[in-house]
Amino acid sequence: GKGNYRHFMEKELHEHPAVIGDTLRQYLDPRTLEVNLPRLPFDPVKVPRLTMTACGSAFLAAQVGRYWIEHLARIPVDADVASELRYRDPPLPEGGAAILVSQSGETADTMAALKLLREKGQSVLAVVNVPESSMARESDATVLTVAGPEIGVASTKAFTAQLSVLACLAIGLGRKRRELSTLDEGRLTKALLEVPHKAAEVLERDAEIHALASEVAKARDVLFLGRGSLFPIAMEGALKLKEISYIHAEGYAAGEMKHGPIALIDSQVPVIAICPSGPLYEKTLSNLQEASARGGRIMAFTDAAGAPSLERFAERVIVLPEIDPFAQPILYAIPVQLLAYHVAVLKGTDVDQPRNLAKSVTVE
Ligand code: F6R
Numbered sequence: 001g002k003g004n005y006r007h008f009m010e011k012e013l014h015e016h017p018a019v020i021g022d023t024l025r026q027y028l029d030p031r032t033l034e035v036n037l038p039r040l041p042f043d044p045v046k047v048p049r050l051t052m053t054a055c056g057s058a059f060l061a062a063q064v065g066r067y068w069i070e071h072l073a074r075i076p077v078d079a080d081v082a083s084e085l086r087y088r089d090p091p092l093p094e095g096g097a098a099i100l101v102s103q104s105g106e107t108a109d110t111m112a113a114l115k116l117l118r119e120k121g122q123s124v125l126a127v128v129n130v131p132e133s134s135m136a137r138e139s140d141a142t143v144l145t146v147a148g149p150e151i152g153v154a155s156t157k158a159f160t161a162q163l164s165v166l167a168c169l170a171i172g173l174g175r176k177r178r179e180l181s182t183l184d185e186g187r188l189t190k191a192l193l194e195v196p197h198k199a200a201e202v203l204e205r206d207a208e209i210h211a212l213a214s215e216v217a218k219a220r221d222v223l224f225l226g227r228g229s230l231f232p233i234a235m236e237g238a239l240k241l242k243e244i245s246y247i248h249a250e251g252y253a254a255g256e257m258k259h260g261p262i263a264l265i266d267s268q269v270p271v272i273a274i275c276p277s278g279p280l281y282e283k284t285l286s287n288l289q290e291a292s293a294r295g296g297r298i299m300a301f302t303d304a305a306g307a308p309s310l311e312r313f314a315e316r317v318i319v320l321p322e323i324d325p326f327a328q329p330i331l332y333a334i335p336v337q338l339l340a341y342h343v344a345v346l347k348g349t350d351v352d353q354p355r356n357l358a359k360s361v362t363v364e
Pocket of ligand 1: 055056057058059101102103104105106107110153154155156239240243359360361
Protein backbone atom coordinates (compact mmCIF):
# COMPACT_ATOMS: atom_id res chain seq x y z
CA GLY A 1 0.00 0.00 0.00
CA LYS A 2 0.88 3.68 0.08
CA GLY A 3 1.50 3.75 3.82
CA ASN A 4 1.35 7.33 5.04
CA TYR A 5 1.89 8.77 1.60
CA ARG A 6 -0.77 10.40 -0.58
CA HIS A 7 0.40 8.72 -3.74
CA PHE A 8 2.57 5.79 -4.77
CA MET A 9 4.77 8.28 -6.54
CA GLU A 10 5.41 10.16 -3.30
CA LYS A 11 6.18 6.91 -1.50
CA GLU A 12 8.50 5.81 -4.28
CA LEU A 13 10.29 9.17 -4.31
CA HIS A 14 11.04 8.64 -0.64
CA GLU A 15 12.50 5.23 -1.44
CA HIS A 16 15.34 6.77 -3.47
CA PRO A 17 17.94 6.61 -0.66
CA ALA A 18 17.21 2.96 0.16
CA VAL A 19 16.97 1.83 -3.45
CA ILE A 20 20.20 3.56 -4.50
CA GLY A 21 21.96 2.03 -1.48
CA ASP A 22 20.57 -1.46 -2.14
CA THR A 23 21.53 -1.29 -5.82
CA LEU A 24 25.04 0.03 -5.17
CA ARG A 25 25.71 -2.67 -2.57
CA GLN A 26 25.04 -5.31 -5.25
CA TYR A 27 27.78 -4.00 -7.49
CA LEU A 28 30.39 -2.44 -5.25
CA ASP A 29 32.17 -3.36 -2.07
CA PRO A 30 32.02 -0.55 0.51
CA ARG A 31 35.08 -1.96 2.35
CA THR A 32 37.49 -2.24 -0.55
CA LEU A 33 35.80 0.50 -2.64
CA GLU A 34 35.95 -1.84 -5.63
CA VAL A 35 33.33 -2.53 -8.25
CA ASN A 36 32.20 -6.14 -8.64
CA LEU A 37 31.27 -6.31 -12.28
CA PRO A 38 28.45 -8.73 -13.03
CA ARG A 39 29.01 -11.39 -15.67
CA LEU A 40 29.22 -9.57 -19.01
CA PRO A 41 28.31 -11.09 -22.38
CA PHE A 42 31.23 -9.27 -24.05
CA ASP A 43 34.92 -8.69 -23.51
CA PRO A 44 35.26 -5.16 -22.10
CA VAL A 45 38.76 -4.79 -23.52
CA LYS A 46 37.94 -5.91 -27.05
CA VAL A 47 34.44 -4.56 -27.54
CA PRO A 48 34.67 -1.99 -30.38
CA ARG A 49 31.44 -0.17 -29.59
CA LEU A 50 28.39 -0.29 -27.36
CA THR A 51 24.86 0.44 -28.51
CA MET A 52 22.59 1.65 -25.73
CA THR A 53 18.86 1.72 -26.19
CA ALA A 54 15.67 2.11 -24.16
CA CYS A 55 12.47 4.18 -24.08
CA GLY A 56 11.37 7.20 -22.05
CA SER A 57 13.05 7.72 -18.70
CA ALA A 58 15.03 4.51 -19.11
CA PHE A 59 16.51 6.02 -22.27
CA LEU A 60 17.51 9.13 -20.32
CA ALA A 61 19.30 6.87 -17.82
CA ALA A 62 21.02 5.24 -20.79
CA GLN A 63 22.13 8.66 -22.02
CA VAL A 64 23.75 9.42 -18.67
CA GLY A 65 25.33 5.96 -18.90
CA ARG A 66 26.76 6.90 -22.27
CA TYR A 67 28.49 9.98 -20.85
CA TRP A 68 29.94 7.89 -18.03
CA ILE A 69 31.08 4.93 -20.15
CA GLU A 70 32.67 7.11 -22.81
CA HIS A 71 34.37 9.25 -20.20
CA LEU A 72 35.59 6.56 -17.79
CA ALA A 73 36.04 3.52 -20.04
CA ARG A 74 36.75 5.23 -23.36
CA ILE A 75 34.43 2.89 -25.29
CA PRO A 76 32.51 4.59 -28.12
CA VAL A 77 28.79 4.46 -27.33
CA ASP A 78 25.80 4.97 -29.59
CA ALA A 79 22.57 5.75 -27.75
CA ASP A 80 19.17 5.98 -29.39
CA VAL A 81 15.55 5.41 -28.41
CA ALA A 82 14.45 1.88 -29.23
CA SER A 83 11.68 2.98 -31.62
CA GLU A 84 14.28 4.76 -33.77
CA LEU A 85 17.11 2.28 -33.42
CA ARG A 86 15.01 -0.63 -34.62
CA TYR A 87 14.16 1.05 -37.94
CA ARG A 88 17.41 2.93 -38.45
CA ASP A 89 19.39 -0.08 -39.64
CA PRO A 90 22.60 1.18 -38.06
CA PRO A 91 25.86 -0.46 -39.13
CA LEU A 92 26.85 -2.61 -36.15
CA PRO A 93 30.42 -3.73 -35.64
CA GLU A 94 31.44 -7.35 -35.42
CA GLY A 95 31.94 -8.28 -31.79
CA GLY A 96 29.87 -5.29 -30.72
CA ALA A 97 27.59 -5.31 -27.72
CA ALA A 98 24.45 -3.57 -26.57
CA ILE A 99 23.10 -2.38 -23.24
CA LEU A 100 19.34 -2.18 -22.83
CA VAL A 101 17.66 -0.40 -19.95
CA SER A 102 14.11 -1.09 -18.82
CA GLN A 103 12.22 -1.04 -15.54
CA SER A 104 9.50 -3.47 -16.64
CA GLY A 105 11.59 -5.56 -19.01
CA GLU A 106 8.49 -5.73 -21.22
CA THR A 107 8.47 -2.50 -23.27
CA ALA A 108 7.62 -3.54 -26.83
CA ASP A 109 10.05 -1.28 -28.69
CA THR A 110 12.96 -2.14 -26.41
CA MET A 111 12.11 -5.83 -26.70
CA ALA A 112 12.05 -5.57 -30.51
CA ALA A 113 15.40 -3.75 -30.44
CA LEU A 114 16.78 -6.57 -28.27
CA LYS A 115 15.78 -9.18 -30.87
CA LEU A 116 17.16 -7.11 -33.72
CA LEU A 117 20.46 -6.47 -31.99
CA ARG A 118 20.91 -10.16 -31.26
CA GLU A 119 20.04 -11.06 -34.86
CA LYS A 120 22.74 -8.63 -35.95
CA GLY A 121 25.29 -10.43 -33.83
CA GLN A 122 25.49 -8.04 -30.90
CA SER A 123 25.65 -9.51 -27.41
CA VAL A 124 23.00 -7.94 -25.25
CA LEU A 125 23.20 -6.96 -21.61
CA ALA A 126 19.85 -5.95 -20.10
CA VAL A 127 19.55 -3.66 -17.09
CA VAL A 128 16.09 -4.49 -15.78
CA ASN A 129 14.10 -4.23 -12.58
CA VAL A 130 11.86 -7.26 -13.05
CA PRO A 131 13.97 -10.44 -12.87
CA GLU A 132 11.39 -12.69 -14.53
CA SER A 133 10.68 -10.27 -17.41
CA SER A 134 10.94 -11.04 -21.13
CA MET A 135 14.08 -8.93 -21.50
CA ALA A 136 15.79 -10.68 -18.61
CA ARG A 137 14.94 -14.00 -20.26
CA GLU A 138 15.96 -13.13 -23.79
CA SER A 139 19.15 -11.16 -23.31
CA ASP A 140 22.61 -12.72 -23.06
CA ALA A 141 23.11 -11.42 -19.52
CA THR A 142 21.09 -9.39 -17.06
CA VAL A 143 21.99 -6.85 -14.43
CA LEU A 144 19.25 -6.18 -11.93
CA THR A 145 18.28 -2.87 -10.46
CA VAL A 146 17.11 -3.35 -6.90
CA ALA A 147 14.24 -0.87 -6.91
CA GLY A 148 11.43 -3.20 -5.83
CA PRO A 149 8.02 -2.92 -7.48
CA GLU A 150 7.28 0.51 -8.91
CA ILE A 151 3.55 1.26 -8.97
CA GLY A 152 3.38 4.94 -9.98
CA VAL A 153 3.27 5.14 -13.78
CA ALA A 154 6.00 7.79 -13.80
CA SER A 155 9.33 6.14 -13.15
CA THR A 156 11.17 7.49 -10.09
CA LYS A 157 13.20 5.10 -7.96
CA ALA A 158 13.74 2.72 -10.89
CA PHE A 159 15.50 5.60 -12.68
CA THR A 160 18.03 6.28 -9.91
CA ALA A 161 18.56 2.51 -9.55
CA GLN A 162 19.32 2.33 -13.30
CA LEU A 163 21.80 5.19 -12.91
CA SER A 164 23.41 3.42 -9.94
CA VAL A 165 23.95 0.26 -12.00
CA LEU A 166 25.28 2.17 -15.00
CA ALA A 167 27.68 4.13 -12.79
CA CYS A 168 29.15 0.90 -11.40
CA LEU A 169 29.32 -0.57 -14.87
CA ALA A 170 31.19 2.47 -16.19
CA ILE A 171 33.74 2.28 -13.37
CA GLY A 172 34.12 -1.49 -13.78
CA LEU A 173 34.64 -1.17 -17.54
CA GLY A 174 37.12 1.64 -16.96
CA ARG A 175 39.12 -0.58 -14.60
CA LYS A 176 39.12 -3.56 -16.96
CA ARG A 177 40.35 -1.36 -19.79
CA ARG A 178 42.98 0.21 -17.54
CA GLU A 179 41.61 3.66 -18.14
CA LEU A 180 41.09 4.06 -14.39
CA SER A 181 43.54 3.41 -11.57
CA THR A 182 42.49 1.77 -8.30
CA LEU A 183 42.79 5.26 -6.85
CA ASP A 184 40.25 6.62 -9.35
CA GLU A 185 38.02 3.64 -8.63
CA GLY A 186 38.18 4.37 -4.90
CA ARG A 187 37.34 8.04 -5.38
CA LEU A 188 34.40 7.30 -7.68
CA THR A 189 32.91 4.47 -5.62
CA LYS A 190 33.24 6.62 -2.50
CA ALA A 191 31.29 9.37 -4.24
CA LEU A 192 28.58 6.86 -5.16
CA LEU A 193 28.36 5.60 -1.60
CA GLU A 194 27.63 9.16 -0.44
CA VAL A 195 24.56 9.35 -2.66
CA PRO A 196 22.05 7.54 -0.39
CA HIS A 197 22.43 9.84 2.62
CA LYS A 198 22.70 12.92 0.42
CA ALA A 199 19.54 11.78 -1.36
CA ALA A 200 17.83 11.76 2.02
CA GLU A 201 19.03 15.35 2.55
CA VAL A 202 17.57 16.31 -0.83
CA LEU A 203 14.20 14.90 0.23
CA GLU A 204 14.38 17.08 3.34
CA ARG A 205 14.28 20.13 1.04
CA ASP A 206 10.68 19.26 0.29
CA ALA A 207 9.25 22.59 1.50
CA GLU A 208 11.59 24.60 -0.73
CA ILE A 209 10.85 22.41 -3.72
CA HIS A 210 7.15 22.75 -2.98
CA ALA A 211 7.51 26.54 -2.98
CA LEU A 212 9.25 26.34 -6.35
CA ALA A 213 6.44 24.09 -7.57
CA SER A 214 3.81 26.74 -6.80
CA GLU A 215 5.61 29.07 -9.24
CA VAL A 216 6.05 26.38 -11.87
CA ALA A 217 2.40 25.31 -11.58
CA LYS A 218 1.33 28.72 -12.97
CA ALA A 219 3.40 28.36 -16.13
CA ARG A 220 2.30 27.13 -19.52
CA ASP A 221 5.80 26.26 -20.70
CA VAL A 222 8.91 25.37 -18.76
CA LEU A 223 12.49 24.99 -19.94
CA PHE A 224 14.96 22.69 -18.16
CA LEU A 225 18.66 23.22 -18.84
CA GLY A 226 21.76 21.20 -18.05
CA ARG A 227 25.08 20.24 -19.58
CA GLY A 228 27.09 17.05 -19.89
CA SER A 229 25.78 14.18 -17.79
CA LEU A 230 23.21 16.60 -16.34
CA PHE A 231 21.66 17.29 -19.75
CA PRO A 232 19.70 13.99 -19.62
CA ILE A 233 18.62 15.00 -16.10
CA ALA A 234 17.20 18.24 -17.53
CA MET A 235 15.28 16.08 -20.01
CA GLU A 236 14.10 13.84 -17.18
CA GLY A 237 12.76 16.92 -15.36
CA ALA A 238 10.90 18.00 -18.50
CA LEU A 239 9.56 14.51 -19.24
CA LYS A 240 8.28 14.02 -15.72
CA LEU A 241 6.63 17.44 -15.64
CA LYS A 242 4.85 16.87 -18.98
CA GLU A 243 3.81 13.40 -18.04
CA ILE A 244 2.13 14.08 -14.72
CA SER A 245 1.28 17.80 -14.64
CA TYR A 246 0.47 18.24 -18.36
CA ILE A 247 2.55 21.41 -18.48
CA HIS A 248 4.59 21.71 -21.64
CA ALA A 249 8.28 21.41 -20.85
CA GLU A 250 11.49 20.91 -22.76
CA GLY A 251 14.87 19.73 -21.61
CA TYR A 252 17.73 21.32 -23.47
CA ALA A 253 21.50 21.23 -23.45
CA ALA A 254 22.25 24.65 -21.95
CA GLY A 255 24.73 25.50 -24.71
CA GLU A 256 22.17 24.75 -27.43
CA MET A 257 19.68 27.31 -26.14
CA LYS A 258 21.10 30.15 -28.19
CA HIS A 259 20.39 28.15 -31.36
CA GLY A 260 16.65 28.49 -31.06
CA PRO A 261 14.88 28.03 -27.76
CA ILE A 262 16.17 31.31 -26.38
CA ALA A 263 13.46 32.89 -28.56
CA LEU A 264 10.91 31.41 -26.15
CA ILE A 265 12.35 33.17 -23.15
CA ASP A 266 10.17 35.78 -21.54
CA SER A 267 8.96 36.56 -18.04
CA GLN A 268 6.33 33.79 -18.32
CA VAL A 269 8.67 30.88 -18.89
CA PRO A 270 10.47 29.45 -15.86
CA VAL A 271 13.96 28.25 -16.73
CA ILE A 272 14.95 25.44 -14.38
CA ALA A 273 18.70 25.01 -14.32
CA ILE A 274 20.61 21.97 -13.11
CA CYS A 275 23.79 23.82 -12.32
CA PRO A 276 25.96 22.43 -9.51
CA SER A 277 29.66 23.24 -9.26
CA GLY A 278 31.89 21.12 -11.48
CA PRO A 279 33.76 21.22 -14.76
CA LEU A 280 30.83 22.65 -16.77
CA TYR A 281 29.50 25.03 -14.11
CA GLU A 282 30.90 28.25 -15.63
CA LYS A 283 29.60 27.32 -19.07
CA THR A 284 26.09 26.67 -17.82
CA LEU A 285 26.21 29.80 -15.69
CA SER A 286 26.96 31.97 -18.70
CA ASN A 287 24.06 30.39 -20.66
CA LEU A 288 21.78 31.20 -17.73
CA GLN A 289 23.01 34.78 -17.61
CA GLU A 290 22.09 35.11 -21.30
CA ALA A 291 18.59 33.84 -20.53
CA SER A 292 18.30 36.14 -17.53
CA ALA A 293 19.39 39.15 -19.59
CA ARG A 294 16.42 38.44 -21.86
CA GLY A 295 13.98 38.58 -18.99
CA GLY A 296 14.01 34.85 -18.23
CA ARG A 297 13.13 33.68 -14.73
CA ILE A 298 15.98 31.48 -13.63
CA MET A 299 15.35 28.88 -10.96
CA ALA A 300 18.41 26.86 -10.17
CA PHE A 301 19.34 23.65 -8.43
CA THR A 302 22.95 23.95 -7.30
CA ASP A 303 25.29 23.36 -4.36
CA ALA A 304 26.99 25.67 -1.85
CA ALA A 305 29.91 26.42 -4.16
CA GLY A 306 27.63 27.13 -7.11
CA ALA A 307 25.09 29.25 -5.26
CA PRO A 308 26.75 32.69 -4.84
CA SER A 309 27.12 33.47 -8.56
CA LEU A 310 23.62 32.20 -9.33
CA GLU A 311 22.09 34.23 -6.52
CA ARG A 312 23.15 37.41 -8.31
CA PHE A 313 20.51 36.98 -10.98
CA ALA A 314 18.36 33.90 -10.32
CA GLU A 315 14.85 34.23 -8.93
CA ARG A 316 15.24 31.11 -6.84
CA VAL A 317 18.26 29.04 -5.89
CA ILE A 318 17.89 25.70 -4.17
CA VAL A 319 21.13 24.59 -2.54
CA LEU A 320 21.67 20.83 -2.45
CA PRO A 321 24.47 18.82 -0.84
CA GLU A 322 27.91 18.95 -2.42
CA ILE A 323 28.94 15.75 -4.21
CA ASP A 324 31.59 14.66 -6.71
CA PRO A 325 30.42 15.72 -10.21
CA PHE A 326 30.48 12.06 -11.29
CA ALA A 327 27.59 11.26 -8.93
CA GLN A 328 25.60 14.44 -9.57
CA PRO A 329 23.18 12.95 -12.13
CA ILE A 330 21.86 10.47 -9.55
CA LEU A 331 21.42 13.10 -6.86
CA TYR A 332 19.91 15.78 -9.15
CA ALA A 333 17.33 13.41 -10.61
CA ILE A 334 15.56 13.55 -7.27
CA PRO A 335 14.68 17.26 -7.02
CA VAL A 336 13.42 17.43 -10.60
CA GLN A 337 11.15 14.43 -10.02
CA LEU A 338 9.99 15.86 -6.71
CA LEU A 339 9.27 19.17 -8.41
CA ALA A 340 7.10 17.46 -11.03
CA TYR A 341 5.29 15.60 -8.26
CA HIS A 342 4.43 18.76 -6.35
CA VAL A 343 3.35 20.61 -9.48
CA ALA A 344 1.03 17.73 -10.40
CA VAL A 345 -0.49 17.65 -6.91
CA LEU A 346 -1.04 21.42 -7.06
CA LYS A 347 -2.72 21.02 -10.44
CA GLY A 348 -4.89 18.21 -9.12
CA THR A 349 -4.00 15.69 -11.81
CA ASP A 350 -4.05 11.94 -11.31
CA VAL A 351 -0.43 11.63 -10.23
CA ASP A 352 -0.13 7.83 -10.18
CA GLN A 353 -2.23 7.23 -13.29
CA PRO A 354 -1.59 10.08 -15.74
CA ARG A 355 -3.97 10.21 -18.69
CA ASN A 356 -3.10 8.25 -21.83
CA LEU A 357 -0.20 6.42 -20.17
CA ALA A 358 0.38 2.84 -19.07
CA LYS A 359 3.04 1.53 -16.72
CA SER A 360 4.37 -0.86 -19.24
CA VAL A 361 4.00 -0.09 -22.93
CA THR A 362 3.67 -3.50 -24.53
CA VAL A 363 2.45 -2.26 -27.90
CA GLU A 364 4.58 -0.55 -30.52
C1 F6R B 1 8.54 8.08 -17.55
C2 F6R B 1 8.28 6.66 -17.71
C3 F6R B 1 8.39 6.05 -19.07
C4 F6R B 1 9.19 4.73 -19.01
C5 F6R B 1 9.24 4.07 -20.38
C6 F6R B 1 10.10 2.82 -20.39
O1 F6R B 1 8.34 8.49 -16.24
O2 F6R B 1 7.97 5.98 -16.76
O3 F6R B 1 9.00 6.95 -19.95
O4 F6R B 1 10.48 5.03 -18.54
O5 F6R B 1 7.93 3.75 -20.81
O6 F6R B 1 9.59 1.83 -19.56
P1 F6R B 1 10.48 0.61 -19.10
O7 F6R B 1 11.59 1.15 -18.28
O8 F6R B 1 9.57 -0.29 -18.33
O9 F6R B 1 11.01 -0.04 -20.36
